[in-house]
Amino acid sequence: MPLPKIxxxxxxxxxxxxxxxxxxKKQLFDLRxxxxxxxLDKSHQFKHARHRLAQMLTVERERQLAAxxxxxxxxSVAEEE
Numbered sequence: 001m002p003l004p005k006i007x008x009x010x011x012x013x014x015x016x017x018x019x020x021x022x023x024x025k026k027q028l029f030d031l032r033x034x035x036x037x038x039x040l041d042k043s044h045q046f047k048h049a050r051h052r053l054a055q056m057l058t059v060e061r062e063r064q065l066a067a068x069x070x071x072x073x074x075x076s077v078a079e080e081e
Contacts (some may be wrong), residue, residue, distance in 0.1 A: 004050060006055045017060055022055045 012020065030048050034040040 004052050004055065006059065009055050009059050011050075012059075013039050014063065014076065017056060017063075021053065021060065022047055028053065 009017070009020075028046070031040060031046055031049060035043075035046075
């Protein structure tokens with residue numbers, strides 16, 4: 001199974017992105033629990049889940065920075081007038 005593409009994540013809405021982040025964090029918890037109880041068969045799932053979480057957090061941060069720069073640019077335009 002190939003690693004997930006970030007383009008799929010960028011198409012999500014903000015609410016869907018937040019929900020997915022929570023779901024991946026829960027999945028990572030469950031994987032750690034399975035590993036501790038020696039029930040984990042597919043250890044590569046850690047890599048995929050961590051990679052997906054990193055992509056989601058990156059997109060979320062990009063959106064935060066874009067929103068803050070929009071606010072700053074709107075504020076500077078108002079000051080110039």
